[in-house]
Amino acid sequence: MNMKIELPPIPYGALFFAPMEGITDETFRKTILKLYPEWDYLACDFLRVPSAGRYPVKHLVRHIGRDLYEIGWVKEKTLYQILTSHRAFTVEMVKDVDSLDIPWMDVNLGCPSPTVCKNGGGSSLLRDLESLAPLMKSIRDNFKGRLSAKIRIGYSDSVFFEDTIRLLNDVGVELITVHGRTREQMYKEPADWSFIKKAVQISKVPIIGNGDVWNTEDIDRMLNETGCHGVMVARGALKSPWMAQDYRRGIFKETDQERFQKMKNFFNEYRALLENENVSMRGLLKQSKAISKYMVNTVENGETLRRRLMLTQTVPEFFSLIESL
Ligand SMILES: Cc1cc2nc3c(=O)[nH]c(=O)nc-3n(C[C@H](O)[C@H](O)[C@H](O)COP(=O)(O)O)c2cc1C
Known part of the structure; x- marks a missing residue:
């Protein structure tokens, strides 16, 4: 039993x-x-x-x-x-x-x-x-x-x-x-x-x-x-x-800059954890794009930024675009 x-x-x-x-x-x-x-x-x-x-x-x-x-x-x-x-x-x-x-x-x-x-x-x-x-x-x-x-x-x-x-x-x-x-x-x-x-x-x-x-x-x-x-x-x-x-924490509003900072924190941690894993670069790029797909929807010029993220061709390109925000 x-x-x-x-x-x-x-x-x-x-x-x-x-x-x-x-x-x-x-x-x-x-x-x-x-x-x-x-x-x-x-x-x-x-x-x-x-x-x-x-x-x-x-x-x-x-x-x-x-x-x-x-x-x-x-x-x-x-x-x-x-x-x-x-x-x-x-x-x-x-x-x-x-x-x-x-x-x-x-x-x-x-x-x-x-x-x-x-x-x-x-x-x-x-x-x-x-x-x-x-x-x-x-x-x-x-x-x-x-x-x-x-x-x-x-x-x-x-x-x-x-x-x-x-x-x-x-x-x-x-x-x-x-x-x-x-x-x-x-x-x-x-x-x-x-x-x-x-x-x-x-x-x-x-x-x-x-x-x-x-x-x-x-x-x-x-x-x-x-x-x-x-x-x-x-x-x-x-x-x-x-x-x-x-x-x-009772946070109901954020500025675009605050959102970008949170995105950077998230992707820095994600990347650091990934460095210990054996993942393919192609898979990682695909997953990073899927994760970020909705992140910039509500920021100013969000659609342009979203398109730029989706058009990145390599993992370093994706992460440096995030870092530049
Ligand atoms: C990319 C993606 C993958 C999903 N995969 C699963 C899954 O594996 N199992 C599941 O029960 N639901 C899955 N769902 C459905 C979500 O868990 C959720 O029920 C649905 O998206 C509605 O919630 P939302 O309006 O908050 O997105 C998936 C949704 C998305 C967008």
């Missing part, structure tokens, strides 16, 4: 750095943890459950990060996200992750990728509750840590939304993040926070609100308008990785 891992309760107003594929890898999360410990929790991007066979243990550890895996308190701050479907080898992988004493697993029920959905995974499970229920139960039965789920409000519409919230409560999920869009909406329309409010009314477990939180004022607005327990930020946290720090 599995002994349940007890984690401290999630504080009201907790701030979550969202999972982002291609961005929230170990080096990125280390940078965030070091510079902005005000983020209460951070998520790994998803690890896809294989449709046959098992991953070697070192692959499972690499997903949270070899260094971070060794540090207990960081593990407790980290959501280990998986992406699966009823056709994948879920129980085997969940057991393997469980045997590593990973304290928190998050199930991705929002991924909109056509390939993932064609295989019955990610957001397509939101229109197939008959598959979702036994799948989530099998994960619950084989994982002793905290189990959470991250959902959109539905696949093509939101007709199953309330049933999904109830289903996740019934199978023993301990926290649900609601991104207020359907899969079909992708990012085209604004996130509809009324669904987050609805989830709060139905759910016995804490609801984390997600979608279109772009600044510190939006954090308060999300908490007040929806009654959610905490807030998860994705693109806004790329725009301002320091958002949680500003929020906790």
Whole structure:
């Protein structure tokens, strides 16, 4: 019989750095943890459950990060996200992750990728509750840590939304993040926070609100308008990785110069950590561009600056442009 891992309760107003594929890898999360410990929790991007066979243990550890895996308190701050479907080898992988004493697993029920959905995974499970229920139960039965789920409000519409919230409560999920869009909406329309409010009314477990939180004022607005327990930020946290720090310090405004200084601090730390890693220059440039994509949106002549950043051809060119700001 599995002994349940007890984690401290999630504080009201907790701030979550969202999972982002291609961005929230170990080096990125280390940078965030070091510079902005005000983020209460951070998520790994998803690890896809294989449709046959098992991953070697070192692959499972690499997903949270070899260094971070060794540090207990960081593990407790980290959501280990998986992406699966009823056709994948879920129980085997969940057991393997469980045997590593990973304290928190998050199930991705929002991924909109056509390939993932064609295989019955990610957001397509939101229109197939008959598959979702036994799948989530099998994960619950084989994982002793905290189990959470991250959902959109539905696949093509939101007709199953309330049933999904109830289903996740019934199978023993301990926290649900609601991104207020359907899969079909992708990012085209604004996130509809009324669904987050609805989830709060139905759910016995804490609801984390997600979608279109772009600044510190939006954090308060999300908490007040929806009654959610905490807030998860994705693109806004790329725009301002320091958002949680500003929020906790009561900073609601900044000048362009202050923003540039924060960008320099962030990239200096990121680069310093990367120097110890064996990463390809091409991959690093791509990732640095993805990280900085939203950072200059709101500054004067931001569009020109954003284009210049995106047009850099080498890593030194990218970093010297940041340094010149
Ligand atoms: C580049 C990128 C990668 C993402 N990867 C993931 C992922 O791996 N897992 C996940 O659950 N959501 C993923 N998302 C969705 C976000 O976590 C979040 O739910 C969505 O962007 C809405 O929040 P926002 O309006 O704060 O950006 C990703 C989003 C972006 C922009």
